[in-house]
Amino acid sequence: MAATIDLYSDTKTRPTDAMRRAIATAEVGDEQKFEDPTINRLRERVCALLGKEDAVFLPSGTMANEIAIAVHCRPGDEVLAERQSHIVNFEAGGPGALAGVMIQAIDGSNGLFTAGQVKAYVRPADRHMPRTRLVCVEQTANLGGGRVWPLAQLEAVAEASHAAGLATHMDGARFFNAVVAAGVAPERYAAGYDSLFIDFSKGLGCPIGAMLAGSRGFIEEAWRLKQRWGGAMRQAGIVGAAALYALDHHVERLAEDHENAQRLARGLAEIPGLAIDPASVETNLVYFDVTAPGWTASRFVEALDRAGVQMVDMGPRRVRAVTHLDVSRADVDRALGLVRQVLGT
């Protein structure tokens, strides 16, 4: 049988041979003593890219979000985040457990919300109420279908937040997908945000790692939590070398993932029993519904898995497929054939 086509997530990428060579030859030192030359280069590179004063390397994007929330807020404060966001759904209750904050979920549209909504959700100064302290956005919005926040909307949200005295944080797990899809410079997307993280282990194809960036004072506080929560590392340049390699070689190529996602979406749209609007696919995340009678998303995903294609069910009828470094155009075409075979169309 041919190799499995893994459309489960862009986290499934394996380091390429060239990335492994960069890893093998990395100069390393003690990261938490600032003695790792590779991590130091990575910090400088990311600060310049994002237009921030400082940055800290972390094992995961989840840790970056949780540290950012804990630095911006005090226990009892309230965070505004979109209802479908990673922070609300996939961080094991971290904001409550680690920062002692409440989240007020904004009901946005495709994972995005507006400056008007920020104004409407901010609490008045009233000692009975939690103090609204932080607004979080997700670029791109994962459960929103990989939607790209338009620059003007991001700027308006940041402006409204700052005007209300709130801090702003961006979950940039797929930040570079937005950069490449919209052709907006990274520092412009980052400008209104007091902190943001970029993930190396998603579309950029690294095994591990994220970088949280912000002001010097913010990163100093972030370091205290990195240390406290066990995220301070030693010869981290081993993985930092992969991140530097990815910034050189795996950013522009995200356009290929977006083309493949479009190709997949258009192919799926032609298959009876599936529902998708290809125009809703802006980056590398393809969400669609299984509408064929007698089918559910989980049955579809199981049958497809047996046929050699991995996707993930995200609801009773909803399925997600993700294109990435290890998925070629030919894989997309083969996957479409196998989807037809499974549905018997």
Ligand SMILES: *Cc1c(COP(=O)(O)O)cnc(C)c1O
């Ligand atoms: C994957 C993801 C994260 C967390 O990143 P990890 O590196 O897997 O911890 C955060 N936000 C979004 C939108 C994600 O997709």
